[in-house]
Amino acid sequence: MSSIAVTTKSIALSGKRIVHWIGSDVRLTVAVVILTCMVFCAIWGPRLAPYNPELPDQAVRLSAPSRHHLFGADVNGFDVFSRVISAPRLDLLIPAVSVSVSLAVGSFLGLLGGFFAGRRSVSGWLAELLTRLMDIIQSFPVFIVALVLVGVAGGGTQNVIIILAVLFTPIFFRYVRGQVLSERERLFIEAGVAIGNSWWRLLSLYVLPNSFTPALVQASPTMGFAILLTAGLSFVGAGVRPPTPEWGAMIAAGAEQMVTGQWWASVFPGLAIGLTVFALAIVGEALRVRLEE
Amino acid sequence: MGRILSYIIRRVGLLIPQLLVVTLLSFSLVHLLPGDPATLILGIAATVPGAREAMRARLGLDQPLPVQYGKYLQHLLQGDWGSSFFTQQPVLKDLATRLPSTLELITVSLAIAVLLGLAVGMLAARRPTGILNRFLTWYGFLAGAIPDFWMGLLLIFIGYSVWHLLPAPIGQLSLSVTAPPARTHLLPLDSVLAGDGTALKSSLAHLILPVLTLVLVYTAPLLKITSVSVTNMQHSPFIVAARAHGMKQRIINWYILRNVLPPIITTIGVIYAFLLGGAVLVETVFSWNGFGQFIVQSILRKDFFPVQGFVLVAAAFTMFVYAVVDILYAVVDPRVRL
Numbered sequence A: 001m002s003s004i005a006v007t008t009k010s011i012a013l014s015g016k017r018i019v020h021w022i023g024s025d026v027r028l029t030v031a032v033v034i035l036t037c038m039v040f041c042a043i044w045g046p047r048l049a050p051y052n053p054e055l056p057d058q059a060v061r062l063s064a065p066s067r068h069h070l071f072g073a074d075v076n077g078f079d080v081f082s083r084v085i086s087a088p089r090l091d092l093l094i095p096a097v098s099v100s101v102s103l104a105v106g107s108f109l110g111l112l113g114g115f116f117a118g119r120r121s122v123s124g125w126l127a128e129l130l131t132r133l134m135d136i137i138q139s140f141p142v143f144i145v146a147l148v149l150v151g152v153a154g155g156g157t158q159n160v161i162i163i164l165a166v167l168f169t170p171i172f173f174r175y176v177r178g179q180v181l182s183e184r185e186r187l188f189i190e191a192g193v194a195i196g197n198s199w200w201r202l203l204s205l206y207v208l209p210n211s212f213t214p215a216l217v218q219a220s221p222t223m224g225f226a227i228l229l230t231a232g233l234s235f236v237g238a239g240v241r242p243p244t245p246e247w248g249a250m251i252a253a254g255a256e257q258m259v260t261g262q263w264w265a266s267v268f269p270g271l272a273i274g275l276t277v278f279a280l281a282i283v284g285e286a287l288r289v290r291l292e293e
Numbered sequence B: 001m002g003r004i005l006s007y008i009i010r011r012v013g014l015l016i017p018q019l020l021v022v023t024l025l026s027f028s029l030v031h032l033l034p035g036d037p038a039t040l041i042l043g044i045a046a047t048v049p050g051a052r053e054a055m056r057a058r059l060g061l062d063q064p065l066p067v068q069y070g071k072y073l074q075h076l077l078q079g080d081w082g083s084s085f086f087t088q089q090p091v092l093k094d095l096a097t098r099l100p101s102t103l104e105l106i107t108v109s110l111a112i113a114v115l116l117g118l119a120v121g122m123l124a125a126r127r128p129t130g131i132l133n134r135f136l137t138w139y140g141f142l143a144g145a146i147p148d149f150w151m152g153l154l155l156i157f158i159g160y161s162v163w164h165l166l167p168a169p170i171g172q173l174s175l176s177v178t179a180p181p182a183r184t185h186l187l188p189l190d191s192v193l194a195g196d197g198t199a200l201k202s203s204l205a206h207l208i209l210p211v212l213t214l215v216l217v218y219t220a221p222l223l224k225i226t227s228v229s230v231t232n233m234q235h236s237p238f239i240v241a242a243r244a245h246g247m248k249q250r251i252i253n254w255y256i257l258r259n260v261l262p263p264i265i266t267t268i269g270v271i272y273a274f275l276l277g278g279a280v281l282v283e284t285v286f287s288w289n290g291f292g293q294f295i296v297q298s299i300l301r302k303d304f305f306p307v308q309g310f311v312l313v314a315a316a317f318t319m320f321v322y323a324v325v326d327i328l329y330a331v332v333d334p335r336v337r338l
Helices: A002-013 A015-023 A026-048 A080-086 A088-115 A122-139 A142-153 A157-183 A187-194 A199-211 A213-235 A247-260 A264-292 B002-032 B037-047 B051-059 B065-077 B091-126 B131-145 B148-162 B187-194 B197-234 B237-244 B249-278 B280-285 B291-300 B304-332
Strands: none
Touching: A015 A026, A026 A080, A026 A088, A026 A264, A080 A088, A080 A247, A080 A264, A088 A122, A088 A157, A088 A199, A088 A213, A088 A264, A122 A157, A122 B304, A142 A157, A142 A213, A142 B249, A142 B280, A142 B291, A142 B304, A157 A199, A157 A213, A187 A199, A199 A213, A213 A247, A213 A264, A213 B280, A247 A264, A247 B148, A264 B131, A264 B148, B002 B065, B002 B304, B037 B051, B091 B131, B091 B187, B091 B197, B091 B249, B091 B280, B091 B291, B091 B304, B131 B197, B148 B197, B148 B280, B187 B197, B197 B249, B197 B280, B237 B249, B249 B280, B249 B291, B249 B304, B280 B291, B291 B304
16 A cells, blocks of 8 residues: 555656556547547637637537637537637536545545544544535435536536535545545554644644545546536536536527537537546546556 | 345344435535535525525524434425525425436446446456456456547447437437326336337337447446456366366356356446436436436536436435345355354
């Protein structure tokens, strides 16, 4: 287990090594390229878009993919390509922020929950309470809870971020807590206690660095899951509202035409989601293999 | 056997406190709503002086919270789950007519996914580096990455618009077919009971695409857990010993299957519990008009008694499934501490 800390460090040491690592596995290379493109779109997408992604042109409604409209136009006359490359701004921002927040909060609480677990004191009680609370959050079907909360709190970017962050917190809580439970029994922790460290110093300098890896590895697939949830919420009209470009809402806008045969308005945003989530899963898997071996 | 029976009783008994916690949560949902339910119900009439207070009194919102909760529990037990502002129907009735079609959809899909997952997963585990396994790894990543509602739309496009093989996504029955009298609210079963061949054919045809969608997406985790656990199991000492003793492959397979069942049962339980809510989007795509779709509409309309009822049923369903998983665990694996 201490090798985890060492490996984490060695990865952080040199960018050259990271490049070599990414290049050594074709799947990983492809995934990193996809993600780089998506991040690039998130930053420059709306500027690069050949048409205004939020301004429909009635004259080109439902025109098929062509030289002028690479991915065709949807039922409202929006240029699908412009919207697909503009959407990552929200479709990456919402998952990235919500996962970062839940990673930070979940890990912090997991640290406390694991460190104080089983103590016959107020802190032990609170740790137990925290764990039960996380269990309760996790016992509900995620998508439904997200939907109900969005219904209660109202849609919009900020609300979706907060709600996803709350729902993901137990995931990281569990990983960190589980790791802390086994780490705190080890000799170097005992040594840390013996030389008179405060519990805060123990947690931040002794326990945290050795318990963080599994949660960190989980961040990548969780982000993929967050993208799917964000898109799902918008698909039923509970998340991001049109005309803001967002992949899930775009699929919804083209859904009726899938029945009549004009596939492009739904297929391209779906492909974008699939590629991104796929790439995140590959990266997560590669990180896991790299850090846990 | 007596040991297992007493475990079952204890485990089912545990459901009661769990359900109480759930009712507490569904109860607090009303108070989490930003708007005032009385204003929501009254609509424009809320501007009439005194009307809001009268409605609040009628709903019991002017009483202390513990009293309100007690009343809520009492009403729940009496089968009074409130009425939808929108359909004006009692919530319990709305849910009862829609739950069966969703259960039908997810149960059929899950059953197929389990059979496929187990069969192909065991096959793949024979050659961990073979082509089948490599294909399955890719399939696993893809199935996890593709939004299920998009997959549904894609299948509609291929099955209906291009090939004209399957019916349009307009629900559980073609428009030209009269629905059989609703006895079980399970259309295929109702058709059989009514001896209506046309309705049966139509309802089964409408089941194909949504089931295929769910199967394609949710077989992946089952395949993975099966092939991984079987691969690990094959190297365990007791299987090596069995093989060394020259036991037939069929018997060895049975040994393996029995021992990999616990993690697979857990996965099945998790997926089943997830699907009740997770099928919402697929239901929407196919206009299935089931439990999930009804609830999406209710949430969007801020029609909160149905939402409250839904949260209750969904959570109860989840807890029931987990209880069954725990019990099956105990039955399959005698080593589990009861």
